[in-house]
Amino acid sequence: MSEIQSTAVIITAKDAAATIGRAVSSALLQPVVREVIVIDDASGDGTSSAAKAADDRTGRLRIIRFDENKGPAHGRNVAMDASSSPFLCILDADDFLDRSRLERLFEKGGADWDLLADDIVFTSDYDGNGSHDRLLREDYQLPLTLDLETFAAGNIPKADRYRRELGFLKPLIRRSFLQSNSIRYDERLRLGEDFLLYSWCLLKGARFRVVDACGYFALERPMSLSGTHGTRAVAAMYQALVEFDAAAAASGKRGPQLDRAVKDARNRLALRKMLDAKRAGGLFAFAREGSQWPASIPYAAYEIFRAKWNGAAARLAGSSAPLQVRKMQHGPKP
Numbered sequence: 001m002s003e004i005q006s007t008a009v010i011i012t013a014k015d016a017a018a019t020i021g022r023a024v025s026s027a028l029l030q031p032v033v034r035e036v037i038v039i040d041d042a043s044g045d046g047t048s049s050a051a052k053a054a055d056d057r058t059g060r061l062r063i064i065r066f067d068e069n070k071g072p073a074h075g076r077n078v079a080m081d082a083s084s085s086p087f088l089c090i091l092d093a094d095d096f097l098d099r100s101r102l103e104r105l106f107e108k109g110g111a112d113w114d115l116l117a118d119d120i121v122f123t124s125d126y127d128g129n130g131s132h133d134r135l136l137r138e139d140y141q142l143p144l145t146l147d148l149e150t151f152a153a154g155n156i157p158k159a160d161r162y163r164r165e166l167g168f169l170k171p172l173i174r175r176s177f178l179q180s181n182s183i184r185y186d187e188r189l190r191l192g193e194d195f196l197l198y199s200w201c202l203l204k205g206a207r208f209r210v211v212d213a214c215g216y217f218a219l220e221r222p223m224s225l226s227g228t229h230g231t232r233a234v235a236a237m238y239q240a241l242v243e244f245d246a247a248a249a250a251s252g253k254r255g256p257q258l259d260r261a262v263k264d265a266r267n268r269l270a271l272r273k274m275l276d277a278k279r280a281g282g283l284f285a286f287a288r289e290g291s292q293w294p295a296s297i298p299y300a301a302y303e304i305f306r307a308k309w310n311g312a313a314a315r316l317a318g319s320s321a322p323l324q325v326r327k328m329q330h331g332p333k334p
Contacts, residue, residue, distance in 0.1 A: 007102055007172065008035040008083035012075035013093035015043045017050040019219065024054035024061065026096040027089075032103055033060065035083045039075035040065040047093075073185035073193040080175075080184075088173045090194070095170075098215025105172060105214045108143070114206040115198065117171035119213040122220050134213065135164050146208040148199065148248070153257040155195055156264050167195030170216055177206060186240050191233040196240055203248055231272040238265045263295075270296035271303055 009027040013020050020038070027036045040048045040063060048065050055061045064078060080088060089102065101118075109116040119142065120135040136142065139154075146154075146166070154166035178184070181204040185193050202208055245262045248254040270293035278286035290297055 006034045006085040007032050007087040007089050008037060008079075008085035009033055009089045009091050010037050010039070010076055010079040010083070011051075011091050011093055012039040012041055012072040012079070013043060013047050013051070014041040014069065015045045015047060016093035017043070017045040017047045019094040020047050020051045021054040022096045023091055023093050024051050025056075026099075027091055028054070028056045028058065028060060029099050030097060030102045031100075032106065033089075034085050036061045037079040037083050038063045039079050041071070041075050042066045042069040071187065071190045071193075073189050074187045076185045076193070077187065080178075086175050088175055088178075090170050090173075092170070092218070095216065095218045098217065101215030102172070105211070108211040108214065109172075109209055112207060113209040114174045114177040115171040115201055115208040117169040117208070117210045118216060119210070120168065120170065120216050120218050121213050123217045124220055135166075135168060135218075136210075137164075140210070143209060143211045146202065146210060148202040148253055149255040149257040151198065151202055151208070152255070152261040155261055165195070167192060167198065168218075169194075169198070169210065171198075171208070171210075173201075177201065177204075188236045189233070189240055190236070191229045192237040192240070196237075196244060199244055203244070203251065203253060231269070231276055234265075234269050234272050238269045241265050266293075267296045267299035271300045274300055 007030070009030070011020070011023055011027070013023075016023075024036060024038065027033055038048075038051045038061070040051070042065075048063050051061070051063050062082065064082065066075070076090065091097065105116060105118055108118070122133045122135070124132065144150075151166055157165060178201075181201070183197065183200050183204065186196050189196060198206075198208065241262055245254060245258060248258055270290075274286055274289045274293070277289035290300065293300075
C-alpha cells in the first residue's frame with residue numbers, strides 16, 4: 001500500500017449507538033483507509049457494540065473505550081497516537097462518507113497541501129437523498145487555499161447560516177505537519193476544537209486547500225452535540241482563542257478578521273454569562289454581570305431584542321394558523 005493509500009479515520013463518539021455503525025461502515029468502504037479508530041467516550045448506550053457490529057473483519061477497525069468522559073479533543077489525540085498512517089481523517093459519529101470520498105479528495109487536491117478539505121453536504125437521511133444544503137454554498141470560489149484571515153472570517157457565525165462556519169470542515173491532515181510543528185488538539189475544549197487545531201496549523205504555515213464536495217455527508221439533527229454546549233465550554237473556547245490571538249500577534253500574523261473572531265467569541269460568552277446570571281438572580285444580577293462586559297452590551301442588547309422579536313413573530317404566526325397545525329409545530333410533549 002502506497003503512502004497516499006494509508007489513511008486513518010478517527011471517530012470520537014458519545015452515546016452514538018444509533019449512528020456509529022453507518023459512520024464506521026462508510027469509513028471501512030474507503031479503499032485508501034488503512035485504519036479506523038473509534039473512541040467510545042464513556043457512552044452509556046452500547047456505542048462500542050454498535051461500532052463492532054459494523055466491522056468488516058479486515059483487521060482495520062480498533063475500538064478504544066474510556067470509562068470516564070474526556071471530550072472529543074482528548075479522544076482525537078489518543079486516536080492519533082494509536083494510529084500510524086501518514087494521513088488523518090476526522091469523521092463525526094453521526095456523519096458518513098460516500099464510498100469514494102477520500103479517493104476523489106486525493107485526486108482533486110494534488111500533492112501541495114498539509115490540510116485538504118472538501119465542501120460538506122448536509123442531509124437529513126442516511127442515503128444522501130435528503131441533501132438540502134452545503135457548508136460553503138456560493139460564498140467561496142472553489143478550489144481555494146485558505147489563509148488565517150480568510151479562515152477566521154469564515155468562523156464568525158451568521159444568523160441565517162447555522163453551523164456553516166469553516167471550522168466544521170473535515171480535512172485530510174498530513175501527520176508529518178502536525179508532528180513537526182508539535183500541534184495537537186487542545187484538551188481543554190469541548191467546543192471549537194477543530195477550529196483551534198486548524199488555526200494553529202495555519203499560523204505555523206500550513207497549506208490548507210479546499211475543493212468542491214467529494215462526499216462528506218453531515219446528518220443534521222436538532223439535538224446535535226455542537227448545539228448543546230454550556231457556558232463553561234464557551235468560556236474555555238474564548239480563553240483558548242485569546243491565547244491563540246496573542247501568539248498570532250507575536251508572530252505578526254494577527255489581522256482584522258482574527259480580531260473580529262475574538263470579539264465575536266467574547267460577545268457570545270458575555271451574553272451567556274448575563275443570561276445565566278439572570279436565571280440565577282434576576283434582573284439585578286443580569287445588570288451586575290453586564291457591567292463586567294461593557295464592550296459586549298450592544299451585542300447582548302441586539303441579540304436579546306432579536307430573540308424576543310422572533311419569538312413574538314412566531315407566536316403571532318401560530319395564532320393565525322389552524323389549531324391542528326399549531327399543535328404539530330410545538331411537537332409532542334416530553
